[in-house]
Amino acid sequence: MIKPRSRRGGGRPTIADVARKAGVGAITVSRALREPERVSEELRRQIQAAVDELGYVPDPNARALASARAEVFGVLVPSLTNNVFAEVVRGIYDSLSDSPFRIQLGNTHYSGLEEERLLQVFAPQRPAALIVAGIDQTPTSRKLLENAGCPVVQVMETGPDPVDMMVGFSHLDGGRAATEHLIEAGYRRIGFIGARMDPRSQRRLAGYRAAMEVAGLFDPRLVTTTPVPSSVSLGRELFRDALAKVPTLDAVFCNNDDIALGVLFECHRASIDVPKTIGIVGFNDLDMMQVAFPSITSVRTHRYEIGRRAVAMALAAIAGNRPEQRVVDLGFELKRRESSAR
Amino acid sequence: MIKPRSRRGGGRPTIADVARKAGVGAITVSRALREPERVSEELRRQIQAAVDELGYVPDPNARALASARAEVFGVLVPSLTNNVFAEVVRGIYDSLSDSPFRIQLGNTHYSGLEEERLLQVFAPQRPAALIVAGIDQTPTSRKLLENAGCPVVQVMETGPDPVDMMVGFSHLDGGRAATEHLIEAGYRRIGFIGARMDPRSQRRLAGYRAAMEVAGLFDPRLVTTTPVPSSVSLGRELFRDALAKVPTLDAVFCNNDDIALGVLFECHRASIDVPKTIGIVGFNDLDMMQVAFPSITSVRTHRYEIGRRAVAMALAAIAGNRPEQRVVDLGFELKRRESSAR
């Protein structure tokens, strides 16, 4: 006689228990749960009753193994604490909370190699979809994404050559718009201050440079950057460096809002008038930008919406109707405020 | 003749392929990967060679099914965008990045019911450990945690009755320390401004109240709270409300740093002198607090360290040596700065 295995801890009910109780075959229970329309009204009710009574919950691991596909979205972002990505992730979570899909979140720490490593960890799980930040994957990562056999959405940026789908906006255009705004406002010695300088920051810088060159105002000494991770305190330091380098500086376009806030605080501390003596423009438009005194002009980006849209596109692709528009540009919005109103 | 099934997409190599190539049994490969010390040096090398050559990666789903235990940490936090929890989560991710454990992150949106729901989704995965924020689980959630059959760490707070383990600090003491500091600095009409008012905020408020009562300064009209989610702009509004209610207000202890920043900006805008006319103390000590002008006094909390410690404790428990100290208080540190130096 074979004694029942009791390896499993709490002895949770299995699909066989439900089938027995409902007086049907196990496969019918499986179908009733996944494709209810293929099971008769009556059996469906019986099965549901058995499920409720036993408190049956399908084992996602067994499901994944048998169907060679896990109900998991793999999500890769460069940072968990950067508010920008936190918002994207929040959008993804909110969009997926009512679905059967779980989320596997990975933190690449802005490293292409780490991204590769994580992709190698994610792939064996056969995720239902992959969402990755940025468009600058290493060749290896790109190959992993192409061979993942599931919908892939690159988020935060748009570009010419999607692995599969894209949702984002043009950082170059954003940087250009911010700079043009400062030029129009009458500033001339406009600096660029940037920390971290990941690919997106690089493109904002390129937008800045393009605008400055068109206006005949570009001067390499106006650019102050560092690979060090961004923070408010770093913004303050970089601004002091920039000012020491170019005392005639009359405005700064900052890489992001943290840097901009650091600049603002340093101006307060040094009694520099904003926007008269120094104009400030940030990037991303965090909530605090409109509250700051003076309020800070910033390029509003639609992070939460990017997350939601990415999920919507992936879900559509999973359901078989791939969106006709594979690259979605959600744009940005320049919020003009006191800090750049000369 | 049985034709080979080809359900699986890319036909990734399985443990059987590795075993065949290395000329050993499948189970030996499994052991070589999980408990190398139990396999002879020679076979280990052969197996490793086969693994490398084939690019074999174990299927986590099959593994979880066979061993009735997934290499997953379930993590539940009330918010993904609140910097405080983002830091905890970052600590967790960093501590787990070199381990085989994956992370299943859930966002409870500060809702006990949502926490229950997520726990019900997590439990069937048989996670290796669970990390949950806070100590105020619903009875149902508590039961789910107790029956999870894995180490459980409650983080962010300490309390008398851990489900299993705890890492955090006393929000009540933090609130008290902040308030006592303001009293010592000479402030008398000290307000409390709080948004969201989750259980941790409630306890900070209790600490505030205790300190005020001891000093004979408590007045319910000094307390301004709202269940609305916290933000810098909300801080500004609440401060205006508080000031309208109590024009003689001479200091505020804020629920968190976002609120404190909103207060500071409103003071700038209304030309209220900080710290002469109004003293400000925040909570958490975000990076920007020391950069703000004037710099803002805040209660520094060790969020990142909480995440790391929680993982360390869970890992130890998984390895069989449960820490002797089940409740770890990481404390806090009052950072005295310009905003409260009368």
Added chain:
DNA sequence: GGCCAATTTGGTAGCGCTACCATCCCGGTT
């Protein structure tokens, strides 16, 4: 030299679920 314990290796039998195919039943045709 023989015996026993410890160590190393392997075979078998599932873990809980679903893909694939077979079966059954029904009403509509010829």
Added chain:
DNA sequence: AACCGGGATGGTAGCGCTACCAAATTGGCC
């Protein structure tokens, strides 16, 4: 009345891995 097609249901055979136990090998000791 025999036949057929289509929808509902079920049986079988794994998915890739590991727990359990058995077998083989080694080494130490009397």
